[in-house]
Amino acid sequence: MAESVLLQQFAKAPEPGRVKTRMLPRLSAAEACALHSELVLWTCETLLDSRLGNVELWVAGDPSAGLFGECASRGPLSLCRQVGDDLGSRMRHALNDGLNRADRVLLVGSDCPALTGRYLQQALAALDTAEMVLGPALDGGYVLIGARRPVDAVFDGVSWGSSSVLGETMARAGAAGISVAQLLALQDVDRPDDLPHWQGLRQRGRVRR
Template identity: 40%
Template sequence: MCADAAVSLAILAKAPIPGRAKTRLIPALGPVGAARLHARLLRRTLAVACHALPPARITLWTALDPDHPLFLELAEQHGIMLRPQPEGDLGERMHRALSQSGGPAMVIGSDCPALSPALLAACAGRLKNHDAVCLPAEDGGYGLIGVRHPDPRLFDDIAWGSGSVMAETRERIAALGWRLACPATVWDVDRPEDLARLSAACPALL
């Protein structure tokens, strides 16, 4: 199932380095276990993305170790592009990733098991007649944001990591006069209490 090839996708991901990836899961899984889960989630995210969009339109924006073997393996396996994440807070990095596409683009992380090829394709399709698309997350953030034309004001003064990220983003979108589509609400894997749900939804990842 391929979405409109004109829409690009940026995936932001850390290298699966024990002690530095999925740190909030370390109390439940230990540093090595958390890093392994992060790697599995990233592999799944890439597989889902490549079923929704042409690989040439997908860029994996890497952090911690841009030359990590997993990144190189995924690039070769799927035919995607690798770029190191720039400096700055999450909003600055997302804006940079969206801006590099030169056209409509979406950005995601790697920890949202609710993403599917159909949902990614639906989000890309919404950008044909909406200025922005989001997948609000149950924790108050979002699992995806996409725009027809990137604008840094979309990410100004957002309390990243808080439960108000989606609400603040809606305010920014309204201030810009944009039309927003939210095709679905999703959930992600951030905290130990998310692991039971992950086990039920995607047991192969644990």
């Protein structure tokens, strides 16, 4: 029997002044919020288009926000609430929840439009031999984490939002004896200098597979 796959996306409710704040003042709060919404939709469509497994949108903030309804209109997905006091605890909860229902779980944020279906396929393939897979970000974090068993240790004591997230995560995995595969690094869209990257992707169009 084929193994089941679950794709999870983390997204914040679109509230001006509370999302994409590192884009300020290059963008206004409203423009930064619009950018956030575009990236959430782009990522959601990438997951749905990949057809690799069921898709879940894990939201922080108001789950009734119109953005999340727009995501649901793009294809079949489940809406879930993020649970936890910090990013690490929220990701740990979502992954563990998913692993109760699927053999392999991939969790992504909504800040990396360079993510493609092929990249997701590579992540799943890496789990053939590794217990955990990471998709590094060029800024020192990661854009994807996947697992085929609970990997709780990698979420504890990490300096979330810093350039040392990937290194700290790898160190914690090593200390816990968790085998890890790393994919090629991708660029997030977090800061004003990242905007040309996003504009270029929009002009070229989505890589569908």
